[in-house]
Amino acid sequence: MMLLDIHDLDLAFGEGDDAVRILTGVSLVVDRGELVGLVGESGSGKSTTARAALALYGDEATIAGSIRVDGTQMVAADEKTRRRVRSESVSLVQQDPRSALNPVRRIGDSLAERLIRVHGWQRGRAEAHIVQLLAAVGLTHPERRMRQYPHELSGGMLQRVVIASALSTDPALLLADEATSALDVTTQAEIIAIFQRQIRERGLGMLFITHDLALAGAICDRIHVLRQGEIVETLTKPGLFADAVHPYTLSLIAAAPVLDTKEAS
C-alpha cells in the first residue's frame, strides 16, 4: 500500500460554464522512504495537488478521481475521516514559515497545542517531546525557543520549527510545498539534510513540491513535471534530467540560469 496514491485526479474551481480547470488526470504515488519531486512553474497546480491531497478544499472545488492517503480515500470522505487522516498520517510544510505559525502564540504553545488537544497528551510530556524535536531539527537553546514568539526568530529558524511541528505526531507522509524556497542556500541545504535523515531513519515518504529543477534533480528519487495541471513527464533515477524528452521539460531545463565562468570569460 502506497502512502500517497493519487489516481486520475481532476480538479476545477467553479461550476458549469464558469468552471476553471486546474488539474487534469494527475496520477502519482509516494511510497515509504521515497522522496518524490513535483516540479513546475508558478500556477501549474503543484500546491493545488497538495491541498487536494489533504482535502482542504470545500464546496468551491469540484474534484473527480481518487486520492488515497495511507490507504484512506480522501475524495468525498466526511470531515471526521479527513481530520483523522490529517492529524495522524500526514503533515504539511508550507513555503513561508512566518505565516505558517500563529503570530500571537508562543512557539511552545503552538506546537504543544495539537499534541494536547488532538492527541490527548499531558502537557509535560508534549513539551518534553517538542524540546527534543526542536533540538533534532538543529535549533539551539530549544527550551528558550519554546517561550519565544514567531517574530523573534529568523526565517530559517522558523522553518525548522514548522518542520518540528510537522514531525511531532510521527506522520508517515510529509508534503513539503516549496518548503525550502524562501530560505538562503546554506539553510536550504541544512533543511534538506533534515528531511533526508527523516526519510532514511523513519521511512518517511515525502512529496517535495518545488519550482527548482536543479534542487529536485539533486535529491529526488523520482520527479513529476507538471504543466498547466497535467503531468507531462515522469523522470526516474538514475537518468533523471538526462532522460528528459518532453519539450516542456527541456525548455524548463534550458531556462535555468547557469553561472558558467568559462563561457563568460
Add this chain to the structure above:
Amino acid sequence: MTSVLLPRVRRRRRSGSDVGFWISCGLLALIAVAAAFAPLLAPYEADSVDFGAIWEGPSAQHLLGTDQLGRDLFSRLLIGAGETLVGPVALLALATVLGVAIGVLAAWRGGWIDTVLARVTDVMFAFPGLLFVVLVIAVFGKGPATAIVALALAYAPVIAKYTRSLALSEMTRPYIDAYRVQGLGGMTICLRGVIPNLLPPLVGYLVVLFGEALMSLATLSYLGFGAQPPSSEWGLMVQEGQPGIIQGEFLPTLVPGAAIAIVVIAVNVAGVRVADRLLAKG
C-alpha cells in the same frame, strides 16, 4: 520630490496630533479617577436638596452652581460619571461578544449560514438604530439595563460585519491551513487562532465606537428611556435642567452637556490615534 517632502510633513503632523493625544489621555484619566472616587470627592450628596439655594451660580460653596432643587451640580456630575461611563463599556462588551461570535461564525462556515446572517445584519443596518431601541424598550420597559441591552443589539450587527471582513482575510493566512492539517477542530481554530489575531483592529474600532455609544446612551436617558431619577446620569441631568433655560439658567444643562461633549471628543481624539497604531500593527 515626494520622497523628500513626505517625511517632514509626516513628522509635523505627528507631533501636532501628539499634543491632542496626550491632552485627551490626561483628561480621560482624570475623569476616570474622578468617577472612581466620586463618593469621596463630591462635597455634597447627589440628591441633597436645598431650597434655599436654587439656581445659584458658581461659588465657593457650589463650584458649578446648583439646579432647580438646589442640588450641587459639581457633586451630581461626579457621582453620575460612573453610570455615564460604565454604561457604554457594558453595552460594547455585550455587543462585541454577540458581534464577534456572529461575524466569525459567518466567515468560518460560509454558505447559507453566512447568507442568513448577512441578510439579518443588513435588515438591522437599514432599520434606524434609535427606532429599534425604542421598540425594544416599548416591549421590555424602560430602565438603564434595558437601554444597554437594546443598544447592544443595535451595535452587534455593525461589529459582526466588521469582524466578518477581518476574519475572512485572516482565514486565508497559511497558519489556518496549518491548524487544519494538524487535525484541530473549527472551534479551536477560531478561538485560539482567528479571534486573538483580530483583536488589535477590533479594539481600535471599539475605542472609536465608545464615544458614539456614550452619546446614544445619554440620548436615551435624555428621552427618558434609560437612567431614571434620582440618578444623575449626564443625559438625564441635561433633561432635568431644561426648564431652567427658559428662566435664563443655563448651567444645569450646560454642565452635563459639556461633560458629555468633552469625554466624547477626548475619546475620539485619543481613540483614532490608538486605532491607527493597532491597525498598523494588525
